Amino acid sequence: MSEELDERKLIILKAVIQNYLETGEPVGSRTISKYTDLNLSSATIRNEMADLEEMGYILQPHTSAGRIPSDKGYRLYVDNLMKERETQLEQKEQEVDDMKTFLVDKMDRLEGMLQNMAKSLAVNTNYAAMITAPQYTRNKIKFIQLSAVEPTKLLCVVVTQSKLIKNKILEIPEEISNEDVLKLNVMLNTSLAGLALEEINLAMISQMTGQAGSLNQILRDVIDAVAEAFDSEENLEIYTSGATNIFKYPELSDRENASKLISTLEEKKVLAGLLTDSMNSEKNNGIQIYIGDETPVQTMKDCSVVTATYELEDGVRGTIGIIGPKRMDYEKVVETLNQVKQQLGSAYPKPDAEKKS
Amino acid sequence: MSEELDERKLIILKAVIQNYLETGEPVGSRTISKYTDLNLSSATIRNEMADLEEMGYILQPHTSAGRIPSDKGYRLYVDNLMKERETQLEQKEQEVDDMKTFLVDKMDRLEGMLQNMAKSLAVNTNYAAMITAPQYTRNKIKFIQLSAVEPTKLLCVVVTQSKLIKNKILEIPEEISNEDVLKLNVMLNTSLAGLALEEINLAMISQMTGQAGSLNQILRDVIDAVAEAFDSEENLEIYTSGATNIFKYPELSDRENASKLISTLEEKKVLAGLLTDSMNSEKNNGIQIYIGDETPVQTMKDCSVVTATYELEDGVRGTIGIIGPKRMDYEKVVETLNQVKQQLGSAYPKPDAEKKS
């Protein structure tokens, strides 16, 4: 740990990693000696590589094979060695356009858009992609509407600032008159509109129920329904796409592995944990990279996972994740995720200044 | 084609198929001679098998291997030879319970339930499962509610008989007064409530817009929105589960095949075609079996697909599909699908007789 890597070792390490990223094959000393511009013979490289191996940055799958990066090596790479890539503009613009198309396509249906986004990510990166629907806890309520669908059934519709709509039908113990429904609507909207879910506290509720008189119980039910509709655990939708891209990477695609991995991608609950975890622990720009064992999900320990947090507008946030082999193209993935963050941000712009209801 | 199969050939064919269903290995004459109760030597069986092969019911993967059923053989099997299985009660009840649990669990959220149902199917059968959300064209409108969320934005909520709720926000060109919203609500509910989408025709629309006066344009927009919300093509959600079960069957799980197949399961649009096709062409009890090449989807030509149409209540219908190897346990699958049909039917029971709104 305490050894410092001199310039040359860094170059060689980088060369090893980049070469391995491309080919997926262990890379030998001879290859490096040609690959880099420092004119060194394979023998010299061999010596350096032996050092690097001893320090734990690279390793041999077996004696007399080339070297592949270790988790530690990848870590160093993404932390220090990886430069912002100079993007070939044409290609990049193409991809951005692709994504915009998807976005515009179904802008009014968030779910469809997220699904499309996941697909677009998977296609562009050639890895598996997953994306969570936004979590609403900090999203503000804009409008609440109760309607009597049947004498003992109330339809409760909640519209939020981000134009997301939740609804629920609730049964009430006895019939309710139209005037009472109207009264409830007024109460709810005057008290709750403009508040975020987490701002609704007990004091507020008891104040409201105090005013409600005989409608007390129904009001409580409605508030419960609102809370439940927004409850993030319950509500966490995850969209995945490109699971089969896994097959494109031989080191992951032996039957055992691939099967488990793809199963995991079907297990939304496991993913949920992973994604919310990384949403809460924000680091540099909200992008987080898990390499190999660093991931909290056991079945992914032969992969790398890159997650990013996106934010539609104040308080409406979700997470995007990309799953691929350890030798994934980190630069491209990070860059792509950054773009997507941006795209999502502009698709549902920050709240406009209007306050009227 | 014109040859008739005598009793004994049928028995042998059935024995071959059943044995192959269990093992997945080509089955030889010796095996059959022990497997069946007609006491025949392997030599006799061999002769019969040669005949069966000539007739196209079975085939040899290579000289001097056992026989496996051909598509034609499977066809005969599912059409004629397959008996309703005597179910071991304990096991069956267990499975039924499993499904009920899933149903009760999330009864109020159709989507979650369908997802769970797909999962339950996949787990129970060990094949891949897919299920479409119901199509609403024949479902009846129960209640329509317009609300002004913002001065120029109307929230339109539609509740159907089957308690499904659709919503959409529509922009209107100019501000609308509260009285006008109320007026529209009354018009919409008196004219449309109780009708199925397909019953709303042009005459009805023009009559309504005639009454609407200055609200004419908005009314048209609302009706469009309702139609769009229910448009089946646009709206067709498909839930899949158990894609990785494919790996359990060696004959499907070489990389080439499995990868394509699982990709197809991600391609909702392809599945949509398959499932709606089979929904429309109803045969015996709505259950349809595609064997090998019979399936309309090319990538599934090494599989069999079994589909069933379910009906929640009058006019609300969807399709369930199971995808597995040709040697899938047809009896069990058919039986399971029948159960699911039933379960779904009882989860959302036929409309009760109430007419009040």
Next chain:
DNA sequence: ATTAGCACTCATATCGAAGGAGTGCTAATA
């Protein structure tokens, strides 16, 4: 400090032989 050279290791591919399952055919049998 670097490099050339060489022996060594080990995964992989190739080949042939052995083994075995299953067939088709023929001749014997009931």
Next chain:
DNA sequence: TATTAGCACTCCTTCGATATGAGTGCTAAT
């Protein structure tokens, strides 16, 4: 005439032996 025993034959599969080749580590020379 239908069934069966027996046998030769086919062809897949397995196994071990061998060869190949990429890549290393080490030593000695530059």
